[in-house]
Amino acid sequence: MAKVATQLVGALEELLGARIPLRVRAWDGSEAGAPEAPLVVLRNRRAVRHLIWQPGELGLARAYVSGDLDLAPESDLYEVLHAVAAFTEQQEASGQHLGLKDITGPEGRRLLAAALRTGALGLQPAPPPEEARQQGRLHSRGRDRQAISHHYDVGNDFYELVLGSSMVYSCAYWEPAARSLEAAQAAKLDLICRKLGLRPGMRLLDVGCGWGSMALHAAQHYGVEVVGVSISTEQVAYARKRVADAGLADRIDIRLQDYREIPDGPFDAISSIGMAEHVGSSEYLTYASGLLGLLAPGGRLLNHQISRRPNRQGQPHVQSAFIDRYVFPDGELSPVGSTVSLIEEAGFEVRDVESLREHYALTLREWVANLEANWAQAVRLVGSGRARVWRLYMAACALAFEENRIGINQVLAVRTEQSGRSGLPATREQWLARPTASELGRSGKAAGTAA
Incomplete structure (x- = not known):
């Protein structure tokens, strides 16, 4: 035989x-x-x-x-x-x-x-227990909490192994001087703060605040007041501890709260970093319109979001079955053009779009290397199956970014004033400028210089 x-x-x-x-x-x-x-x-x-x-x-x-x-x-x-x-x-x-x-x-x-x-024919095996089983109406608040919990509430110790000390779960910004993942993540946070034009005394909303890294960076280096919201219980607990340990509880408010439930605008700026992928195409206009309503006139939104390539003519888009079942249940990717159109339809003026596709590929390879270097500990923390899920999805995504099957874009948008003024300086170099030392010094709130 x-x-x-x-x-x-x-x-x-x-x-x-x-x-x-x-x-x-x-x-x-x-x-x-x-x-x-x-x-x-x-x-x-x-x-x-x-x-x-x-x-x-x-x-x-x-x-x-x-x-x-x-x-x-x-x-x-x-x-x-x-x-x-x-x-x-x-x-x-x-x-x-x-x-x-x-x-x-x-x-x-x-x-x-x-x-x-060969004896391989038999009954269908049960799916591994790591496979998500969603219940309820798609993108209802209860179902969204299930989806977020499936991905993010797997243990902060595990995420520390993968993400490193920065605890930032989105692509880093690999400037020539960035010699480490931590330095590149600090550079990304700083780039966002500069795009938002943060200055001492401003009020920032960080939607999907993760483990609090953006909130901490903005408060420490730009002297702003921050509200960070997440619907992951483990992320919120971790972020609150970091804020308390940094002595910034009077300036950073971390909430276990859905973005649709924020009652206390207006804010001078909003950051949404790696969160909009969870919103869903059916809810995206509601998301963008809600953020517009939370911004003061002249306020800026920085939307940092993964995109997919447009469909070929006549071909429907097919979501990744693996990603949907094991990684990001109910997550949806859209072409960047669709995202920009919906942000504008909500009433924003889009002023800048920057692709960081190659940066995400580099970041994912760093995360995979961290996981593989700490494999035995990762398995002890979350089990072999979940460790395999993360290794497979991060490596596959690294290749997808490298091969231009998916992308990542920072979209800067403004809620223009009634007169039509955007409040942006005339050139990109000007609106990317950091606060001056005198601005930070007068505020008495910045705990250090920008990274």
Whole structure:
């Protein structure tokens, strides 16, 4: 009888009409596939069952998260993901969409027969427990809390391992002088403060404040009063402790609060960093309009948001099944043009759009390196399955940014005054200027110079 890997790979390639871009080692030790390709390991028959019952991205993800499918020690995760993404794109371009109907139809009979002969055919395995199970109306406040908790309330100690001491969970800004992740994250926070034109005495709202890094930076280096809101209980507890430890509780108010429930505008500036991806396209105009209503005339909004490429003509957009089930439940990405249009429809004047796509790729590779360097501790903190989820999603996203499949943009918008005045200086260099030493000194509130 032919070895397990030979049977399965041969039948799969016949079904797909193409050579798969990987080499496969089965549970019996046999190998098949492209000789020079990265090697993946089917540790048991359940790995094949995941793929038969849920062909494509979700089945692969379930097999990997559960540990039934793994990389060989000598294989590079980025190389594997790049090969799979390129192969998937080629298949889609040629009209191939592998699904359960294909496998159970006439063309898939050889694959099912191979699975039967090798003992891999069986009942559908239960999804790994790390898979989200959302309840309630999409983007209702209760369901949004579930989605945010699924991703962010997994343990602050785990996030410290991944993000490092900066505790910033969005792309860094890799200036030439930035020699570390922490320095690059400080540079990003400072760039946002400068785009917002923060000055001592202003009132800043930080929507989706995370672990409090933006609030702390703005208060310490720009002398502003800050309200930070998040619906993650663990983030809020962590941010409040950081604020108290910094002696800034009189100037920073961290709240467990939905952005739709903020009662005490107006603010002079609003930052929204990596939060709008959770809003959803159906709620985006409500989000933008709500922020406009919280801004004083002449106030600025900095919206820092991941984007996707526009759909090809005639093709619907398909959300990533892995990201939706395991990483960001109910999260939605839109093209940057759609985001800008909705922000303007809400009543803002958009003044600047800056892409930081390559910066996010570098940042994600740093996070992956942090996770891999502390892998044993990460597994102790959150379990093998969740650690695998984070490793897979961060590495896959790093490649997606590098290959221009997704982007990241900072959109600066203004609530213009009734007269039409924006309040912005004439040139970009002027409105990016930091406060002068005399401005900071007169306020008596800045705890240091800008990073």
